[in-house]
Amino acid sequence: VLTHRDFHSRNLMLYRDRLYIIDHQDARLGPPSYDLASLLGDPYVELEDALVEELIEFFLKEKARVDAGWRSAERWATFRQEFDLMSLQRLLKATGTYAYQAAVLGNPVYAPYIPRALQRAARVLFRLGRFPALRETFEEIIAPALLEWERVATEANRQ
Numbered sequence: 787v788l789t790h791r792d793f794h795s796r797n798l799m800l801y802r803d804r805l806y807i808i809d810h811q812d813a814r815l816g817p818p819s820y821d822l823a824s825l826l827g828d829p830y831v832e833l834e835d836a837l838v839e840e841l842i843e844f845f846l847k848e849k850a851r852v853d854a855g856w857r858s859a860e861r862w863a864t865f866r867q868e869f870d871l872m873s874l875q876r877l878l879k880a881t882g883t884y885a886y887q888a889a890v891l892g893n894p895v896y897a898p899y900i901p902r903a904l905q906r907a908a909r910v911l912f913r914l915g916r917f918p919a920l921r922e923t924f925e926e927i928i929a930p931a932l933l934e935w936e937r938v939a940t941e942a943n944r945q
Contacts, residue, residue, distance in 0.1 A: 789816035794828040818849075819865060823872035827910075829880055829903040842869065870910050877907035901935055904928055 790797070791812040799806040822845055826838045846865060849856040856862075881903045884896035908924050911917060 787815065787818050788813060789820045791816065791820065791824075793821040793824040795825075795831050817868055817872060819868040819872045820876075823869050824876050827873045827877055827906055829877070829884075829899040829906070832902070842866070867914075870914050874907055874910045874914065877903045877910065881907065901932055904932060 790807065790810055791814060792809050793807070797807060797809045799808055822842070826833060826841055846856065846862050856865075881900055884900050884903065887893040887895070888897040908928070911921055911924060
């Protein structure tokens with residue numbers, strides 16, 4: 787399917803009660819789960835897990851309503867696996883982009899979103915139950931770094 791490939795809250799604009807999608811120069815063919823994973827895993831917005839699940843189910847029901855190929859439990863299960871894989875990929879990509887902006891380009895504006903992106907990536911990674919080396923990296927390196935990040939941020943907010 788045609789995917790936007792940067793489908794998140796900051797690229798959705800409401801103007802005169804109409805929704806506009808911007809920043810579509812990277813659009814190309816991709817998996818049906820890609821844009822939904824991008825939107826629902828958007829590090830700029832905090833969505834409750836229950837709402838994410840509700841929106842995924844809504845998406846699947848709408849797909850099944852218009853396409854008979856989406857009406858089986860097997861298709862839904864396959865989509866959920868794809869969704870989790872796309873979510874993990876998108877969140878890790880976003881983290882890399884945010885870190886590059888801060889560390890290499892000296893632009894710290896995206897740095898505050900790194901912890902949320904990594905926390906979401908960890909939840910997806912462990913739900914998938916795959917990629918043991920990456921899980922080990924999260925457990926041994928990233929999780930302690932996130933705790934330290936939170937400690938430093940809390941101290942900075944107190945001052």
